[in-house]
Amino acid sequence: MKEKYLEYLEYQKNYSNHTIESYEKDIDEYLEYIKENNINLLKINYNDIKEYLKYLNNKKDINSTISRKISALRGFYKFLQNNNKIENNPFALINLPKKEKKLPRFFFYNELEELFNTPKLNTPLGQRDRLILEMLYATGVRVSELVNIKIKDISSDNTIKILGKGNKERIVRFGDYCSEILKMYLNDGHYKLNGSSEYLFLNNNGQKLTDRGVRYLLDKIISKTTIEKKISPHMIRHSFATHLLNEGCDILTVQELLGHESLTATSIYTHITNDRLKDVYFKTHPRAKK
Numbered sequence: 001m002k003e004k005y006l007e008y009l010e011y012q013k014n015y016s017n018h019t020i021e022s023y024e025k026d027i028d029e030y031l032e033y034i035k036e037n038n039i040n041l042l043k044i045n046y047n048d049i050k051e052y053l054k055y056l057n058n059k060k061d062i063n064s065t066i067s068r069k070i071s072a073l074r075g076f077y078k079f080l081q082n083n084n085k086i087e088n089n090p091f092a093l094i095n096l097p098k099k100e101k102k103l104p105r106f107f108f109y110n111e112l113e114e115l116f117n118t119p120k121l122n123t124p125l126g127q128r129d130r131l132i133l134e135m136l137y138a139t140g141v142r143v144s145e146l147v148n149i150k151i152k153d154i155s156s157d158n159t160i161k162i163l164g165k166g167n168k169e170r171i172v173r174f175g176d177y178c179s180e181i182l183k184m185y186l187n188d189g190h191y192k193l194n195g196s197s198e199y200l201f202l203n204n205n206g207q208k209l210t211d212r213g214v215r216y217l218l219d220k221i222i223s224k225t226t227i228e229k230k231i232s233p234h235m236i237r238h239s240f241a242t243h244l245l246n247e248g249c250d251i252l253t254v255q256e257l258l259g260h261e262s263l264t265a266t267s268i269y270t271h272i273t274n275d276r277l278k279d280v281y282f283k284t285h286p287r288a289k290k
Contacts, residue, residue, distance in 0.1 A: 016144030124189035
């Protein structure tokens with residue numbers, strides 16, 4: 001049933017490859033635990049789950065990791081319930097541990113400029129890499145959404161139709177910098193890699209680029225810069241949201257652009273912008289300090 005559940009997450013729930021891989025590891029760890037402790041997968045009870053949570057705590061798993069593992073198992077047992085393998089979901093009433101307050105990491109403007117100027121535009125892959133950076137920052141899309149962009153999804157008014165989590169569609173926009181590189185790539189780089197492909201971002205074999213491929217090439221790009229940060233595609237998404245708020249964009253608009261279902265997910269960025277506002281206030285207000 002595990003494999004069917006993972007297929008369900010991929011094709012029905014439209015989860016990213018990264019999330020599915022994490023859930024698979026979480027479920028495998030759980031299956032190994034119940035096997036070692038002679039617990040029946042379909043007959044697990046509340047006390048068994050409490051012992052499993054103790055096991056995770058003893059392993060020193062952080063709260064966010066434990067939350068993800070509970071979510072993976074809650075979804076797995078809900079899938080079993082929907083397929084009449086069990087009557088009730090034993091994880092349904094398990095509360096997630098309180099999340100640690102962790103501010104998202106982001107790039108400063110000068111760091112992004114250095115990133116953008118690293119790929120060489122005289123090669124197809126250089127054009128592609130520059131477009132990836134520009135589009136991640138211009139739109140704030142997730143990397144799983146980026147790699148699934150098809151050329152037909154892009155409109156002449158600089159908008160892109162994005163299929164997000166839970167197969168929910170939204171429209172994102174991009175500006176002149178991204179538009180300029182997009183035109184160059186479509187007329188040159190994409191055509192040379194595989195002009196017949198419907199997908200926008202391709203690997204050096206002309207096939208659709210994967211989530212992991214994007215992370216790999218970003219590691220390569222950062223290694224050629226003076227930036228001493230571990231880069232991830234999500235950091236560019238964080239930068240997109242942070243910079244919009246810093247420039248006065250309202251949080252509801254940022255929520256819509258990011259594709260967040262809840263404002264709570266977006267509100268974490270206000271901690272960053274509030275710190276900036278405090279610094280600006282104390283540096284500029286004539287009577288802020290003696």
